[in-house]
Amino acid sequence: MKFLVTGAAGFIGSHLVDRLLAQDNSVVGIDNLSLGTMHHLSAAVQNPNFRFIQADLNEREAYRGAVLTEAKEEPFDTIWHLAANSDISAGVTDPDIDLCDTFLTTFNVLKLTRELKITGLAFASTSAVYGERDTPLEEDSGPMLPISNYGAMKLASEAAIRAAVESGIPRAWIFRFPNVIGPRATHGALYDFLKKLKKDSTQLPVLGDGTQQKPYLHVSELVDAMIFIWKHASERFNYFNIGPLGEGTTVRFIAETAVRLTSPSAIIRYGAASKGWVGDVPRFKYSVEKLRILGWSPTLTSDQAVVRALEDLTAENQA
Numbered sequence: 001m002k003f004l005v006t007g008a009a010g011f012i013g014s015h016l017v018d019r020l021l022a023q024d025n026s027v028v029g030i031d032n033l034s035l036g037t038m039h040h041l042s043a044a045v046q047n048p049n050f051r052f053i054q055a056d057l058n059e060r061e062a063y064r065g066a067v068l069t070e071a072k073e074e075p076f077d078t079i080w081h082l083a084a085n086s087d088i089s090a091g092v093t094d095p096d097i098d099l100c101d102t103f104l105t106t107f108n109v110l111k112l113t114r115e116l117k118i119t120g121l122a123f124a125s126t127s128a129v130y131g132e133r134d135t136p137l138e139e140d141s142g143p144m145l146p147i148s149n150y151g152a153m154k155l156a157s158e159a160a161i162r163a164a165v166e167s168g169i170p171r172a173w174i175f176r177f178p179n180v181i182g183p184r185a186t187h188g189a190l191y192d193f194l195k196k197l198k199k200d201s202t203q204l205p206v207l208g209d210g211t212q213q214k215p216y217l218h219v220s221e222l223v224d225a226m227i228f229i230w231k232h233a234s235e236r237f238n239y240f241n242i243g244p245l246g247e248g249t250t251v252r253f254i255a256e257t258a259v260r261l262t263s264p265s266a267i268i269r270y271g272a273a274s275k276g277w278v279g280d281v282p283r284f285k286y287s288v289e290k291l292r293i294l295g296w297s298p299t300l301t302s303d304q305a306v307v308r309a310l311e312d313l314t315a316e317n318q319a
Helices: 011-022 062-075 088-093 095-116 147-165 189-199 217-230 251-262 287-293 300-319
Strands: 002-006 026-031 052-055 078-081 120-126 171-177 179-181 202-207 216-218 237-241 267-269
Touching: 002 011, 011 026, 011 078, 011 088, 011 217, 052 062, 062 095, 078 095, 088 251, 095 120, 095 147, 120 147, 120 217, 120 267, 147 171, 179 217, 179 300, 189 202, 189 251, 189 300, 202 251, 216 217, 216 300, 217 237, 217 287, 237 287, 251 267, 251 300
Parallel strands: 002 026, 002 078, 026 052, 078 120, 120 171, 171 237, 179 216, 202 267
Antiparallel strands: none
16 A cells, blocks of 8 residues: 655654555655654665655645645645644744744645545544543543643544544544653653763653653554554544553653663652643543454553563664
8 A cells, every 4th residue: 555654754754654564565755854863764765655844834835836846746545644842842932933843734735635535544642632630541531621732733633633533534533642751752751861860870860750650662562553443443433542651650760760771770750740831731641442442452551561662762772
């Protein structure tokens, strides 16, 4: 099959590209390289079934011609739309970041989907659309009350996709991610902790008191789940939480594991607040029952995923 992947040079996008190519598909990747890097695509660019377009999705004419040329040679089966702002705190400081890089990129991809008559759109959403909840987050939990601009623009994107399905796009899949971790990460608690310890191996300052607890999923299992949902969820509009089983992982566990693996003598210095930053959802539980019924479950617990990801990132830093 032939796929278009936006955000192809990013953390998750590059892993998806590698997996789709490994399954003998043809892939065209688009990225503006503001957060992604061609290093993430070092294997993909060696594959004759991969082509890369460097372009900004908000500069529609800059990429439209190249994509149209690709579509004329062979139509795309699905667009995997992963391009978005991934820095939640930056979006709090400047709301235009999420408006442009998260919502408007989706709006422009929807235009392209209609123009090329592509039969499917697969969208990377987030648990942040739910906001703060005391109960496990289920797909039809309501109302959706995001507390970050990132979550708000992802929710707006979901709504735009739902409307597009009603008005003519044949099928869409919404993937609501938990905290995704693993090699090639460009942000997040694990990445930040290792970066801090590399700079100063004697101490690790932590935002918040360490009690924050969230589900973490290794990127390899996330990609497994995305492709499984795409293959097996057959409604016109499909939406699924993706995450590990269990209660999730505390920031304290992450900090202690990072120190143990890289700087055993470092002192961990926790903050006093119960959340890390404005827009942070400090604790949530994810229901993945809908995905389990569809037929997919992860093999790693949240804690196991954290340990594996820290090992991956430590190895990357030493390479």
